Amino acid sequence: MTRISTAYQYSTYQREIREAERRYFDAQRQVTTGKRLNSPSDDPSGANFLLGARGLKSAAEQFTSNLGVAKQYLSFTASSLDDGHTLLREAYAIAVQANQTTVSQETRNGLALQVEEMQRRLVDIANAQGSGGQFLFSGQKTSTKPFDVSSGNLVFSGDNDEIRVETSAHETLAVNTPGEQMFRKAYEALQELATNLRSGVTGSTGSDIRSLQDRMTDFRSEWSLAGAKLNRVEEMTRSHERRIDELVKQISDVEDIDLSQAILNYQKAQTAYAAALQVGSQGLQMSLMDFIR
């Protein structure tokens, strides 16, 4: 049987009160901060997970923003390619019309003027700029105007390098369309058509039609490629966003408290604290002194 000394009685009581008060305070802090983890040592493996997950989330957010850049680039490119395709279709219609023997040379001259105007429009399309003022078809030399006409020839001053956007870890996507060959051939096809129209070489206009068809295919296939990449960009954006949602939930699971659980703990701690205070204030009042007269 242990002997209970006065100091023991009081120090035990003080310790119990302190302990109950600390638990009460901890529970209170959890409820008010909403955080389960206030220091890594509260849950080291949780903290380890958090550091990793926050990094992944940050990267996924950056990739999403990169994909936004890619999307802009690709949609600007696709619409320019579509413009080019429309223009070539008009030229094709002219070539078909001029191929009929009934068309007079005068009409052909008029058509030739139209085709030359189309050439100028084609150069404008080839010099299209993106939202940031960058030239879409000049490869990596985005600040250099890529196409110019010098004494009837199309001069290209860009390059054919790819602009790559980082879409996810270790993965990039080329977002620009190399324009040099495509536009040069289209320009030359229009040039040939205009020349043929003026010289009245009706027999060879047939070859114009075929080459214009080929050029239209060029534009159409590059346009589909850009469209396919746009789809891929959308898909990757969705996948990154799903990943971000997932990570946000996982981070919250580790970092945040379960509120109902925390409030329950808080109430339990409060009851325990109140009980400790109550017991102490009553038990410690007892003394032999009260009974000695």
Place this chain on the structure above:
Amino acid sequence: MPGPFGGIDLASRALRNFQRALDVTGHNIANVNRPGYSRQTVDFRQGEPSFYASGSLWVGSGVEISNVNRIRDMFLDARRRDGESDLNRYRTLAGQLDSIQGIFGEPGDTGIATALDKFWDAWSGLASNPSDQGARMQVRLAGETLATRIRSTHADLRRLSNQIDQEINSTITEINSIAQQIHDLNGSIRRALAQGGPPNDLLDQRDQLVQRLSGLANITTADFDDGSIAVYMSQHTLVEPATPPKGLPFAYDVGQAKVGIADVRSGKLRGLLDAKLKLDGGAVGATIVEGALGMLDRLANGLRTTVNSLHKTIADPLDVSERFFADVPPGDPQTGAIDFDLEARIYADHRNILAGDPAKPGDGSIALALSALRSQSHVIFGGKSFNVFYQESMTSLAHEARFFQSKADVQASVVNQIEAQQLSVSGVSLDDEMANMLRFQRSYQAAAKMLTIFDQVTEDLIGMIRR
């Protein structure tokens, strides 16, 4: 043969002794709240009997106080000292590790991990939009934030390390001052013992000092016949009976956990040395332990080397004109986290940040390579990536803080239990003392009554002679 006044002698002796016993009870009550006080009890013994010749009888001669005892369990004291030593080591270390964690501030938006993530993100953003000056500005800001955080964390950790130095020195001072006090008490106790019974209150004081000392460092004691004690700390003799106390020198080796020649095995002093090792690192035997400061140095140097080696268009490896982070000339020892910053020319104009070939504004190849550094493994980090290296350092710090906190908690409950046992043995109980007080008061009253009776008897006798 007892004289006619034997009874008066007996009664007055009893009165005196009950008075002493009441004094001891009062002393106990007065010290009820003093930590380290051991309750005292009075040992009564019967007086020398006197021979009553006419009847051939031995007749008792009342009561004497044989001793005033100090109720104390030496075995519990020794256990308490060991407990205090371990408790203070773990508690100190856990507290300091908590401070280190607080300085890193992970996981949070203001930590280095987030700054590192944002730095790689900014390069990824620039790689994907190389002609955008806004993306360049992002890189500059993210780089500046990263450098500032590494630098300020390093500075805060250095400040903590200096504080620990000061605390180690003040702990050594405290140990030396307690050793001096024990030495002084040794002298008083020796003199008191030579005069008579044990000087209980001086012994309590000395025990209390020894216990405080055991909280500071691992100590052992040895008792001597003259009542003095010797105090040893591993190989160092702090207090010896005959000679003046030898204080600890203010020279310590963190890696070996030594102060002067003495191994520091526990106590607050060891906790501080442990914490200092966690910060500064050092040689523990043959192995070199890296501290938190060294980890940051490695991080900063790794960033310098890897980022600068990619952030260039000039093939010459000795050319440093395009560096992103400021660094020493190639081949010189790098300076670590203390002055980690961007190059001045990057601050001067963010267009000096390279995304790729400057002649081709759409070239993002350099930025792309820098963004890829995020997940690449590097020799300087033992084959780990930047983020994994940093993350693992933080996690092991967290594990250690938790480990030592729980050790401190366990040790605290051990010490509490020993303390409870000590209080149970040595503590004053007011109810006990009240009962004793009543007992001695009643005894005193009875002895006083006895004295009046003897007085009356004697007076009757004298009256008879007078008649």
